């Protein structure tokens with residue numbers, strides 16, 4: 726049995742992960758932590774894998790606490806930057822057996838949308854990303870949309886595409902945040918869960934790639950896949966993105 730401790734266990738995703746682990750035949754819940762709880766109850770004897778679904782401002786510190794305790798971590802919390810990844814890589818250098826896996830999105834639809842966007846982006850003059858989420862989400866734009874913007878930008882660079890056409894001359898705040906040269910727009914609307922659209926345009930044609938997660942159960946197959954991979958195979962160091970485990 727894989728012993729799983731959940732950090733952020735009282736949150737929307739944390740509760741869903743506890744339920745999914747409880748229902749899995751090969752896993753058992755070890756410890757459940759939320760804000761204010763001490764990490765001292767988590768150790769490498771009682772925990773094989775820790776799962777972190779907390780908030781962007783605390784997740785780096787949580788991961789560093791777990792790495793210090795020689796515990797591999799699966800992270801779904803957003804808010805990651807290259808600087809934060811580097812801090813994890815530095816910490817992992819002293820713990821060569823430990824792995825940290827971070828995914829901006831565990832839903833297969835979102836992972837594939839990101840992948841297809843990377844395939845398509847090289848063929849289109851214009852590309853923009855719209856992410857749409859429930860209004861209780863604390864960060865904007867979504868971690869997924871940031872990841873997709875980088876995916877599109879990488880594909881455009883590889884194809885030697887020039888800048889995206891845009892004649893806007895007045896205040897550009899209505900054009901969204903520009904991430905790696907790609908405009909990203911965030912919508913917050915009661916009734917939504919997690920959704921993303923990638924719009925790709927050429928003269929006279931448009932391709933829309935859309936992923937919809939209607940409920941948090943959509944993330945659970947990906948979370949369980951990541952836990953199993955991290956527990957049963959050797960994945961030392963930092964791995965980012967569920968595509969790493971999907972043979973795309």
Ligand SMILES: NC(=O)c1ccc[n+]([C@@H]2O[C@H](COP(=O)([O-])OP(=O)(O)OC[C@H]3O[C@@H](n4cnc5c(N)ncnc54)[C@H](O)[C@@H]3O)[C@@H](O)[C@H]2O)c1
Pocket residue numbers: 732733734735736737738739758759760761778779780781783787800801802803804828829830831832864868944
């Ligand atoms: N990767 C994915 O597929 C995916 C899917 C959904 C949500 N998310 C991300 O997961 C994160 C959590 O989302 P949510 O909707 O569950 O949020 P939430 O606000 O419902 O839950 C966050 C939980 O973390 C707890 N917390 C805060 N500080 C803590 C600390 N220092 N230690 C332990 N627990 C702490 C809070 O008390 C709360 O219970 C967000 O960053 C969100 O964007 C990722």
Ligand SMILES: O=C(O)C1=N[C@H](C(=O)O)CCC1
Pocket residue numbers: 803829830858862863866867868869870918919
């Ligand atoms: O509900 C959220 O919050 C989500 N956050 C992730 C993101 O920011 O990309 C994944 C989708 C759901």
